[in-house]
Amino acid sequence: MRPTLSDSKRLIIKNLKKEFNGFWALKGLNLELGQGEIFVLLGPNGAGKTTTLKLITGLLHPTEGEIYIQGIDIKKEPIKAKSYIGYVPDEPFIYPKLTGREFINLVAGLYNVKKEDYEVRLQKLFKKFDVGEWIDELSEGYSHGMKQRVIMCQLLLHNPELILIDEPLVGLDPKTARTVRQTFLKLRQDGKTILISTHTLSFAREIATRLGIINHGELKFTGTLKELAEISGQKDIEEIYLKLTEQ
Amino acid sequence: MNNFILLVRTKITALRASISTLNLIRTLSFIFVFGTFLGGSYYFFFRVFNYLMSVEIIGPVLMNKILQMAFFIFFIMLLLSNVITSMSTFYNNRELQFLFSLPISPGSIYLAKLFENCLYASWATMIIILPLITAYGVTTRAPIIYYPVSIISVIIYLIIPGAIATGLIFIIRRILPKLKSRDVILLLFGLILSLTFFYLRVNNPALLKVFATENQQDLLRFVENLTAVGGIYVPSTWLSHIIVKLSQGSSQSRFYLLLLLSVTSAIMIIAFYLARLFYTRSWVLVGEYHTRARKKGSPLNRYYGSTKTFLLKDILIFVREPIQWVQLAIFFILLIIYIFSLRKTPIYFTVPVWRTIVSFANFAYICFILATLGVRFIFPSISLERYGVWLIGSSPISFGRIIKIKYLFNFFVAVVIIEGLLFFSNLLIKTDPGFYIILPIIGIFVAASLVSINLGLGAHFPQFNEDNPSRIASGTGGIIAALASIGYVGITIVILALPAYNYLSNIYFRRPLNYPLIILSITGFLVFNIFTIFGPLYLGIRSFEKRDI
Numbered sequence A: 001m002r003p004t005l006s007d008s009k010r011l012i013i014k015n016l017k018k019e020f021n022g023f024w025a026l027k028g029l030n031l032e033l034g035q036g037e038i039f040v041l042l043g044p045n046g047a048g049k050t051t052t053l054k055l056i057t058g059l060l061h062p063t064e065g066e067i068y069i070q071g072i073d074i075k076k077e078p079i080k081a082k083s084y085i086g087y088v089p090d091e092p093f094i095y096p097k098l099t100g101r102e103f104i105n106l107v108a109g110l111y112n113v114k115k116e117d118y119e120v121r122l123q124k125l126f127k128k129f130d131v132g133e134w135i136d137e138l139s140e141g142y143s144h145g146m147k148q149r150v151i152m153c154q155l156l157l158h159n160p161e162l163i164l165i166d167e168p169l170v171g172l173d174p175k176t177a178r179t180v181r182q183t184f185l186k187l188r189q190d191g192k193t194i195l196i197s198t199h200t201l202s203f204a205r206e207i208a209t210r211l212g213i214i215n216h217g218e219l220k221f222t223g224t225l226k227e228l229a230e231i232s233g234q235k236d237i238e239e240i241y242l243k244l245t246e247q
Numbered sequence B: 001m002n003n004f005i006l007l008v009r010t011k012i013t014a015l016r017a018s019i020s021t022l023n024l025i026r027t028l029s030f031i032f033v034f035g036t037f038l039g040g041s042y043y044f045f046f047r048v049f050n051y052l053m054s055v056e057i058i059g060p061v062l063m064n065k066i067l068q069m070a071f072f073i074f075f076i077m078l079l080l081s082n083v084i085t086s087m088s089t090f091y092n093n094r095e096l097q098f099l100f101s102l103p104i105s106p107g108s109i110y111l112a113k114l115f116e117n118c119l120y121a122s123w124a125t126m127i128i129i130l131p132l133i134t135a136y137g138v139t140t141r142a143p144i145i146y147y148p149v150s151i152i153s154v155i156i157y158l159i160i161p162g163a164i165a166t167g168l169i170f171i172i173r174r175i176l177p178k179l180k181s182r183d184v185i186l187l188l189f190g191l192i193l194s195l196t197f198f199y200l201r202v203n204n205p206a207l208l209k210v211f212a213t214e215n216q217q218d219l220l221r222f223v224e225n226l227t228a229v230g231g232i233y234v235p236s237t238w239l240s241h242i243i244v245k246l247s248q249g250s251s252q253s254r255f256y257l258l259l260l261l262s263v264t265s266a267i268m269i270i271a272f273y274l275a276r277l278f279y280t281r282s283w284v285l286v287g288e289y290h291t292r293a294r295k296k297g298s299p300l301n302r303y304y305g306s307t308k309t310f311l312l313k314d315i316l317i318f319v320r321e322p323i324q325w326v327q328l329a330i331f332f333i334l335l336i337i338y339i340f341s342l343r344k345t346p347i348y349f350t351v352p353v354w355r356t357i358v359s360f361a362n363f364a365y366i367c368f369i370l371a372t373l374g375v376r377f378i379f380p381s382i383s384l385e386r387y388g389v390w391l392i393g394s395s396p397i398s399f400g401r402i403i404k405i406k407y408l409f410n411f412f413v414a415v416v417i418i419e420g421l422l423f424f425s426n427l428l429i430k431t432d433p434g435f436y437i438i439l440p441i442i443g444i445f446v447a448a449s450l451v452s453i454n455l456g457l458g459a460h461f462p463q464f465n466e467d468n469p470s471r472i473a474s475g476t477g478g479i480i481a482a483l484a485s486i487g488y489v490g491i492t493i494v495i496l497a498l499p500a501y502n503y504l505s506n507i508y509f510r511r512p513l514n515y516p517l518i519i520l521s522i523t524g525f526l527v528f529n530i531f532t533i534f535g536p537l538y539l540g541i542r543s544f545e546k547r548d549i
């Protein structure tokens, strides 16, 4: 079990750079996230959003720079740092030959989730995300949205402090999308920190406490929606986005 | 036809791209491993042929028989491996969804895929056949023209099993559309093996009798009886005729080459028409039969500690993937047949020296079996994490732990297999008592090393874009793992052969025991195994931890 929290800075990124065979996907990114923040990364395709999230989870290794989660250097103590993170990739991959339930149990095992009232919590989550009988079928037959919902359930079950989500709404029906939105707001109230990459601007507008505009591997602007509106001189989030990602 | 050429060109471009991303060290080690293997097998065949050339009367006859027998066995094995690979090339393959959505005729898709499939199914055979025919050519002093023509003939030959296997699959899928992939494979295997058995029974009864004779006369009769291994109606005989006649510079080879070429074309045309008629429809149907069965009683419907949960997941996935356990089951059936065939102890096996040589050969054979199993089942196990790498990479479990879990489990299974095989086979051979004790101990080291080589190299060369374990095992990394495993077994046998010989001479001929030699070999074996057990695992863990997923 992980120790209790002391540091209020959930995530600190210092001068993060990533090179892929001579191509700089990330050119020196700095970011700090505190408790109870929902930070939304916006940016065009290929801007470096997925790369950033994967670097924080340890799926990619930084070419340069440092990442601290809960004050823990991810390079020095990766396992400890990872126990605070929950990650949802852009493609919801599940082993095709496992059922949704088995997959969730696998994750619970890997994260050493506490066993008391596990079943009760699981049932609650299933109800919340409208999980039906299909949870006991092999996931090879699932639709995109079904897989997304399984992944949301496993994420909330292991109760991470820092949640990283790549494109959370793709493939979800409107009802589930609303559930996801409400869930994020609730998590924020509980003091969790959420970092989201998305292209859904309305979603960003509704839940973000802060936004970041990333382009060509650089975090060009960060701030609340209001601050970004002032910088760009636009009102509507779509106009703001287009203005700030120009050039 | 243009479409077909385009598809093939795309494949070749993709292949070239993947080769150009190999770095220099990898390329060199690849060339080195390959070169050693080809060179080693060439040397082996050369020695055998050279020896046979010097044996009067029987020698050259036996050489031809070896060619015929080898080509016949290759043919059957290629049929079987083509059945397995084509099930995934032609049905369970993501690329197909894309291809079928293009305005390309199913015939073109078929031809392009057939080409790919033959490559996948036959590379292993090819790297044995090449040194074999080269060695044959060199020992018989064949003319230069022998080399290119025989290689071209082999390539034409390799297409036949591919075309037959796919043709049969199309027919079965047409007649029984609801049959699961697993059952199609089982049905075809049953068909092919029983036909082979039947054919050999009718055509060549001598082949199925164990080589059980001591005197020269009987031996010659036995060899003569082998004249028509497989008979004149099978392509393997034509191929061996082409090669033998070519090496003699006889123009008769042209007749057989023409025969081979026309039969190959005919079979391909038939398969092509079957594809045009049945392929699209059967492909669509296969996609529709997804099982929606509930897994209520699954042991993973609750969870345990990380180790046990992870292990359970591996086992469940294995059991639910027909392509995995069907192949494992086939392996076991073949092994059981092998073990029982040892029961018919031929006459000269009763001579103690022979008996012990046989038990050493049996040990080597069992090690090779384990090596093959390792490449096929352990090497792909890291690549098969494809859908879970994001989870493994982001969850608080180290990759070293994952590897250790997989290692210990596979080691346990490997030990059970090798000890079981050794126990029963040694019992049936009635091996020397000393061997009873020492071989199982060595077996533990062999298991530990082979699991490490295949797991470690599997982590070093992961292939996360492929679902099919057979194909992962026959990719670049798989080939390297196969050659490394076989190399390991070869070196082990070489290290142990001398002291084993010394030990036997002591027992049967009262020669003195050469203690320095025995101690040196055992030390050498242990040191060698320290490297082969820890080296590959270390390499795999290190390179995986540094990898960007």
Ligand SMILES: Nc1ncnc2c1ncn2[C@@H]1O[C@H](COP(=O)(O)OP(=O)(O)OP(=O)(O)O)[C@@H](O)[C@H]1O
Residues within 6 Å of the ligand: A020, A021, A023, A025, A043, A044, A045, A046, A047, A048, A049, A050, A051, A052, B548
């Ligand atoms: N493994 C890789 N190898 C080489 N280049 C890569 C790799 N992963 C990402 N890139 C490159 O890095 C850049 C950033 O990619 P990234 O996936 O982070 O973009 P993104 O912001 O998530 O885009 P999208 O909105 O399309 O998801 C792209 O130009 C991409 O081509």
Ligand SMILES: [Mg+2]
Residues within 6 Å of the ligand: A049, A050, A051, A090, A166
């Ligand atoms: Mg992305």
